[in-house]
Amino acid sequence: MKATITKLITNDKQARIYIxxxxxxxxxxxxxxxxxxxxxxxxxxxxxxxxxxxxxxxDKQRVSIQINTSTPSKYIRCxxxxxxxxxxxxxxxxxxxxxxxxxxxELIGNKGxxxxxxxxxxxxxxxxIVDMPYKNIVDDFSNYFLKSDQVETAxxxxxxxxxxxxxxxxxxxxQPLPFCNPDLLSNWLDYIDRNKCLFNNSxxxxxxxxxxxxxxxxxxxxxFCGCSREMFLGLLYSLGNxxxxxxxxxxxxxxxxxxxxxxxxxxxxxxxxxxxNR
Numbered sequence: 001m002k003a004t005i006t007k008l009i010t011n012d013k014q015a016r017i018y019i020x021x022x023x024x025x026x027x028x029x030x031x032x033x034x035x036x037x038x039x040x041x042x043x044x045x046x047x048x049x050x051x052x053x054x055x056x057x058x059d060k061q062r063v064s065i066q067i068n069t070s071t072p073s074k075y076i077r078c079x080x081x082x083x084x085x086x087x088x089x090x091x092x093x094x095x096x097x098x099x100x101x102x103x104x105x106e107l108i109g110n111k112g113x114x115x116x117x118x119x120x121x122x123x124x125x126x127x128x129i130v131d132m133p134y135k136n137i138v139d140d141f142s143n144y145f146l147k148s149d150q151v152e153t154a155x156x157x158x159x160x161x162x163x164x165x166x167x168x169x170x171x172x173x174x175q176p177l178p179f180c181n182p183d184l185l186s187n188w189l190d191y192i193d194r195n196k197c198l199f200n201n202s203x204x205x206x207x208x209x210x211x212x213x214x215x216x217x218x219x220x221x222x223x224f225c226g227c228s229r230e231m232f233l234g235l236l237y238s239l240g241n242x243x244x245x246x247x248x249x250x251x252x253x254x255x256x257x258x259x260x261x262x263x264x265x266x267x268x269x270x271x272x273x274x275x276x277n278r
Contacts, residue, residue, distance in 0.1 A: 001028050002222045005055045005084075006206035008213040014180035015188065017213060018055045018173040019206040022048055025223060026169040029088060032261070033095050040161055042067070042104050043076055045137045047088035048171040049155050050078035051221050055173070057082035062119040067137065069094070070109025085224035087261070108135040114144045152176055154189055158199040170199050225261035232256045232265045236275060248272045 003022035010017070026044045035043065050065045057063065062081040069075060073093035080086045094107075101107040112132035119125055128148035132140040138157050145153035156172040172192065176185050191210075192199075198209050207215050236244070236254060247254055254267045 001025055002220050003051075005052065005219040005221060006215060007055055007217040007219065008206075008210060009216050010184075010188075011212045011214065013177070014184050015174060015176045017175075017188070017210065018052050019209070020048060020052055020171045020221075021169070021204060021206060022051060022171070022221070023166055023169045025221070027166040029223065030166065033090070035090070035095055037161065038101050038104060038107055039090055039094050040164075041159060042094070042107060042137065043088060043090045044159055044161075044166070044169055045104070045157050046076045047078055047086070048157055048159075048169055049138065049141050049173075050080050050088065051086045052155070052171050052173040054080050054082065054084050054086065054221055055219055056175075060119075064117045066115045067108075067132075068113045068115065069107055070111035071099075074107070080221075084219055084221040086221050087223060087225050104137060105135045108132055108137070108140075110135075112140070114140055116144065116148070152185055154185055156189075156192055156196075156199075158196065160200065168200055168204070170204065172199070223261065225258060225263065227258040227261060227263060229265050232258070233267065233271060233275075236267060236272075241276060244272055244276050248276055 001024055003020060003025045006019045008017040008019065026047065029047060030040045030043060046065065046067050053063055059082060062079065065078045067076040073091060075091045075094065078086065078088040112135060113129055114132060115127065115129045117125055117127045130144045130147045133143065134140050138155050141155045142153055145151050154174045158168065158170045160167040174185060174188055248269060251269060254272060256265050
């Protein structure tokens, strides 16, 4: 399944605006695990904002984004690249959310951080770590770019979930270009915030939703994991020879499921025999 980033530029050529409707993609992503409502929203928010970054990447650049909450075992990880490949997942402890947080603000807590590692090619990596003073992910993404990259960038996210069904998931990235009007970003954010009803209805059209802008391009994004049958075959060896021999003697297949993309791999008698005899 794919989604499309619509790339706009303001008519005065002072800012770029990227809009993403990834409702179906989010529904597919969160259906892989039994998320509680807060974990679903946190992953959906992080995944959507991270996906928008694909539009800023060039050549073979990649970015890994990690949201660490105040509880070390509760985190979200997203990886994106310039080709539009995106993946996102939450830690098992965050999925379970046994502490029953009632909001993303509570989930992030006072010690949350955003960590981004950018691969700009030729083996060059840049890692930035910035705290999360807003505790809502959206404003914290904006804060990250301002503090780490010294680039003014703003995000907005519109999301609604009902009975484990994603009704809509839409993100916006706004980034002023060099030498723009100092008030440009705040003026655009004010307009969008006053007209947020445009972004959460069934008539949503990213091509025409904002006045005084024009479409300059699009970019497809798609869920991509990178797991393989061979990769999990190696992991089966960790079950131990006794367990593998038992499965072999009882003629049982072994099934594994990738916790990131949900893809299933089944290993039969021949596969298990290779491991036992290794």
